[in-house]
Amino acid sequence: MPLHTTDALILRTYQLGEADRIVVFLTSDRGKKRGVANRVRGLKSRFAGGLEPLTLARLAYYEREQRDLVRLSYVEPVRSPLMVRDGDGLGHVEYFAELIDECAPEADPNATLYRLGAAVVESLVDKVPVGRLARYVEYWVLRLQGVYPSLIACHRCGGDSVRGGQIDPTGGGFTCAACAVGQGIRLSAESVRFLRAASGTPPGGLADIGLPAEAARELEQAHRQLISVHLEKELRSSKVLRAMNRAT
């Protein structure tokens, strides 16, 4: 059984019998994997503190012939969501992990998605404004899935997108306000400006990119709609976040 050592992002875990867990993780080099971690309890466990969703870790696993499930040897946390110090950021940890999990195909290497996930953990620890970070991550995950159209120009007339317009949730691209027909998802000039600026910036730079409250709400709704069309469901943690927002 060959042993692979890699950097990875933990996405989720679930119970397997009394003492073991199944771990879903995104590797930097071989895409998303599922593995069994034996004996996860106790301070001496080789997985202690490393299995929280959105932990950035150094880990090793054995591939098993003709089995999709790998066997984890150890997980050593490098950055942990337990280092996130503000409540809003913590509230989003599950959401980011679920979003990346749902959009990452099994064993399909995607270095850009891995780097995005790793940058999210760093940004949460560094207290990047979490609303902007969420819209940024949604935008990039959807772009990498081919769901988000290019926002550089109207795909009908080629005109500049700066005055806003609408996107077709079924993949028809971005149209400027003059060319827009039918029921699209509206994007104001402010939303387009934010996304265009954000697309050329690492998430650590988001504190310097403005996003007015109204555009933030518009983008949140637009992205929720795009995600549910694409995944054919609403994310569980997205419902939790909305319930939390209503309660505060």
Ligand SMILES: [Zn+2]
């Ligand atoms: Zn146009």
